[in-house]
Amino acid sequence: MVILLKKNPEQKQLDNLIHWLKGLGIETKFTVGHHSTILGLLGDTSIVDIDLVRALDIVENVMRIQEPYKNANRKFHPDDTVIDVCGRKIGGGNFQIIAGPCSVESEDQIISVAKSVKAAGAGLLRGGAFKPRTSPYAFQGLRGTGIELLLEAKAETGLPIVTEIMDASHLPLFEQVDIIQVGARNMQNFELLKELGKTNKPILLKRGLASTLEELLMSAEYIMAGGNKNVILCERGIRTFETYTRNTLDLSAIPLLKELTHLPVIVDPSHATGLSRLVKPLSMAAAVAGADGLIIEVHNDPTKALCDGPQSLTPAQFEDVACDIGKALDVIGKKIG
């Protein structure tokens, strides 16, 4: 970290700053110029709060040299992390499609969807048991029962299951879940992240609606700092002024995240746009841009879905989409599964 001091900084404040940094185990080195003085920080600056330093009266500006994340940082772990879920590999050249309904609704529904997405090439089954809904009056998911139904679908088809957690206290219900999803609204639910860091489950961490890539990586760092290195990042659209789509899918996040981190990066085109007819072009785009997988909503009867139905594909549409994803992957020498 490099701190640019204002001209003639107050000595007492400067002493306080240096003393505080020393307390954090960081040495400082001065370079005095005509108009300003530069303070170089030597040591592990990942623990220094850059906003705090920037706001000091004596500070003109601050620049990081080190990124504030370590476990998630590709500089310290050059090789791709590969997450193996019951034999389905994600990352390091391996590409998986996770598919399934927004909400688990019934045994028939989830087993029927699971069979069709498996037939079309999906490697994992998704389904919402706990549902974060904007309105308290909307359907909140089948909760524990939903997880049981997912496990039945897994037993029937062999597909590992992915489902969202909303509170750390529900963790005991997730013991047999293969990948635990953290939703966009909980990306900075730090108490939940800490608890997930104590498990060894793969965590699918969705980017928050207004979160920068650095904040996403810092949330991954929360999980990894606890000892759980199995984190999969997911770009699912950010909030912008454009109202035509529900969110704006940020596909440049894929190549950028692949530079910054060794963790797998997948894309959720269904939630990003809220429009099922955009799933195909954006899935193909994500594939050629280097994503390690996709998570796609598929429903056996979209018009009857209890939530988010309209962003879901039918099984037949999904088959068509999966086929075109396969062709797109060919271009970059990858394949599904």
Added chain:
Amino acid sequence: MVILLKKNPEQKQLDNLIHWLKGLGIETKFTVGHHSTILGLLGDTSIVDIDLVRALDIVENVMRIQEPYKNANRKFHPDDTVIDVCGRKIGGGNFQIIAGPCSVESEDQIISVAKSVKAAGAGLLRGGAFKPRTSPYAFQGLRGTGIELLLEAKAETGLPIVTEIMDASHLPLFEQVDIIQVGARNMQNFELLKELGKTNKPILLKRGLASTLEELLMSAEYIMAGGNKNVILCERGIRTFETYTRNTLDLSAIPLLKELTHLPVIVDPSHATGLSRLVKPLSMAAAVAGADGLIIEVHNDPTKALCDGPQSLTPAQFEDVACDIGKALDVIGKKIG
């Protein structure tokens, strides 16, 4: 709710839609025009997911008539809600300043700050015990001990205390806390909101960084639907492209929220901008724009604060700010406390 159907909608999908609405207890009424058909919905449409309807193939557009929130809606509760916290009233013409440090650090610190903010006119004491920090390596707060120190400061000064909760499982520690704060990052932590709805504690609910006013009101609705009507809303800046300030304070939210809801609305100028020198002008602005109170960071030694220090005022600066807030309130016939 009014649904505009596309020209020649598929009959089966239309039947499904009407059947689904009927299941929710909602009647439909058709108006057929030249280019399109309008479907009027009669009944309690607050339970209808507008995004779901908008995304159906047969639907061109949808408009709400009813707002999706009921308990928080001024239409159904025209009178201002007044929250009484140990005799300090917030709302309905009553204006309170909540002041104190970002983090509780020690007994000396919190008692000293409490005394000075009380002397300057603050009616309640704030202080962070559980701290949501972007980095897992940053100071996370004194947690339970922090709450104990706040209670000591309350015993010493008589000021009721406000502190943030990060997880429902910590609720037992908050039994003697006077107002429980929900931070911006947890505004849509629905499981937490539900648990808070079961208490009778006043809840200070901060607007999320990328949350619309309607979403803020829906989160209030989560708490109120559980039975707890004591919700105070807090505007604290939204995330925009401007990088000069940490967030962009949206002061138009004050008069708008006062129209839409009967709940008190306060403003946090310290977190909104991240710059203590902006606290005075924005506090005065919030006061004349109709806010029911302010929450302001005050620290006994800003250069040493463990977190967010630079957005904190010193006690002397706070006294000056409080004095000017008082003058601004005069203009609209209110006073502090």
Added chain:
Amino acid sequence: MVILLKKNPEQKQLDNLIHWLKGLGIETKFTVGHHSTILGLLGDTSIVDIDLVRALDIVENVMRIQEPYKNANRKFHPDDTVIDVCGRKIGGGNFQIIAGPCSVESEDQIISVAKSVKAAGAGLLRGGAFKPRTSPYAFQGLRGTGIELLLEAKAETGLPIVTEIMDASHLPLFEQVDIIQVGARNMQNFELLKELGKTNKPILLKRGLASTLEELLMSAEYIMAGGNKNVILCERGIRTFETYTRNTLDLSAIPLLKELTHLPVIVDPSHATGLSRLVKPLSMAAAVAGADGLIIEVHNDPTKALCDGPQSLTPAQFEDVACDIGKALDVIGKKIG
């Protein structure tokens, strides 16, 4: 357009509204419900300012049925517009790469770049003569001389040329330019758009940094309303809170614009991100998502470029990118040129 009136609207205001609509040639039709009255508008509502109506005291909400653009609307012109520029076709299944330097700097530079991009598959040459720069102290382009150099490069290579206009008064200098570009900052320079509408030159219209898709289409409508139907739309990134990239490329704009309009849609990955290493993955992504072309910055010596250098590829890098774009196009049955 459907107007939802408030309960018990003031009769005088309602009469004013209906009278005003009549003056615009629009008939109104009432549907009275329990809680509200719906006013259906019959006629050409593209001339009705929806914001004006929405803000009337008696109006609860408004919904458009017709889009406010006509010439650009696919509903009225189902077939793709194909723009033919000296034999290079854009749109309707034809895909072109426009390549060249940010700024024209010298005869040697522009001819050398033109030759190498042609060899690699580019169908048109771009180069800035008039440069919109944030700072008045930055290089503003060679202006008229820049256009002359572009024409020399065209004479040498046969590549049609694309260059940006900043003011209608410069139009005489653009007489031999093949495609006139309107930059993002001038997307709503309506006087310029009107003048361009009087020419018959193909216009490359870039989306503004904070412009919605509808606003982009309305700006195209300005040009088309003047008689010039040769408009090419260009997605080049929108401004969001993310600071890692200069802008956020909105690739969902491609399939959405292709639905809404018959005009060709191209993508500028160089300006969108400001990072040349992202040009390849995002170009491939744009290609499979259905874009009709790309506009890519290529420079013969990026470290010496007078402006925007770092987002430029070298000719060798461009050759590699163009080759991979070709492979990506294969997937959807298109080819370059």
Added chain:
Amino acid sequence: MVILLKKNPEQKQLDNLIHWLKGLGIETKFTVGHHSTILGLLGDTSIVDIDLVRALDIVENVMRIQEPYKNANRKFHPDDTVIDVCGRKIGGGNFQIIAGPCSVESEDQIISVAKSVKAAGAGLLRGGAFKPRTSPYAFQGLRGTGIELLLEAKAETGLPIVTEIMDASHLPLFEQVDIIQVGARNMQNFELLKELGKTNKPILLKRGLASTLEELLMSAEYIMAGGNKNVILCERGIRTFETYTRNTLDLSAIPLLKELTHLPVIVDPSHATGLSRLVKPLSMAAAVAGADGLIIEVHNDPTKALCDGPQSLTPAQFEDVACDIGKALDVIGKKIG
């Protein structure tokens, strides 16, 4: 400017960079550290394009020390600029209200409005002659005739007039206009700014919908670099995800701009929100936050306004608002006019 180089930068690129900087008249000074090398730039770095430097392969990060604007910079001109328009002073403790209709419609209308806003305390008259409208089919203003009608209203009332220019070629029509307004959509119409820099007219420069404060100041710099120092800045709301208001008024811009520049700063609450009922609270807020003036829409018959009517106050409402603005100004020791 301070450049942080990557570890082991390629020597040729480094030489290129230093050579290029030398060509701009800038000396460089190295400080070699363990992990990185810092390059300090000495000289006038306002001409260095920071984005260009940041994007070089050998550069890790860059920090500015000097702001990129000079004429507009308070560091070089500590005293407030006071703009005197026919005796009405703006800035340096002087506060003016500019009021009038969105569009000039007729002699009767503009004279009637001018008289009533003058009576209520407005010091200047605004009115749109050239109207930037999103749709080519919407009313585009009376143009030249509109300016003539404004001049008649000035002759009748003595109020100096403010009106918007949309193209430099219209400048001859603005010879008798007292303040020329540049609208938000033209804030980065650099050719227009350059032409206005050659006049000596006061320019009211509105912040663009997606423009940072630094960009606003750079646009002022364009005008000032041409020799015209009479620039008034105007905050009028920025585009965000919130749809309840047309834009989000950024009131923290007032104290920040007053720090960064000596130019007067006024606020447009009418366009910022698009809702006339918010004009009063936000005007009062702007006044206490330190604005040097306000520009407010007032119409003699809002329901009949040809454009933007709903954000306009009636003369009676304006009188009430002006009275409360006066009270708010009392608090900070200012008064209207």
